[in-house]
Amino acid sequence: MTAPHETALYVRCPNGDSNRESADDYSDVVTRLSPEWRVIVCKDQIQWILQRIDGKRHGRTRWVGRSYLRDRDALIQVCRTNLGEIDPIALSALSTLPEMIGVQS
Numbered sequence: 444m445t446a447p448h449e450t451a452l453y454v455r456c457p458n459g460d461s462n463r464e465s466a467d468d469y470s471d472v473v474t475r476l477s478p479e480w481r482v483i484v485c486k487d488q489i490q491w492i493l494q495r496i497d498g499k500r501h502g503r504t505r506w507v508g509r510s511y512l513r514d515r516d517a518l519i520q521v522c523r524t525n526l527g528e529i530d531p532i533a534l535s536a537l538s539t540l541p542e543m544i545g546v547q548s
Contacts, residue, residue: 462486464494467504474536476526481506482518482537489545491518493525515540 461468464486471484479496483506490513497507509525512518519537522529529537 464492464508465500465506467506469506473540474533476522476529476533480522480526482522484544485511487545489513491515491540491544493518493521495525513544513546515542515544 461470463469464483469483471486473482473484473491475481481494483492483494484490485492490511492508493510493512494506495509497505499505510518510521512521515537518540519529519534522537
């Protein structure tokens with residue numbers, strides 16, 4: 444597995460232990476965009492959250508939400524606005540997401 448600081452694709456990571464969205468080992472990370480940025484699925488499965496590292500708390504890395512989106516294209520645009528160029532592997536992961544999250548047919 445790729446080291447946590449490297450850009451990598453993690454989809455519903457089975458070895459993620461936490462259900463806390465701010466945890467470094469949160470279990471529903473879509474992709475790591477850079478060492479400081481990632482996209483997760485919220486715990487209620489209704490939106491994607493663009494997160495950035497906000498230092499450490501109790502000796503552990505803490506992630507905070509910067510943008511909350513339900514539309515894939517808007518998510519990609521917000522990622523580009525915040526990061527500039529997106530790693531091709533991360534962009535591929537984002538591009539394969541459904542157009543909308545939390546919409547039931």
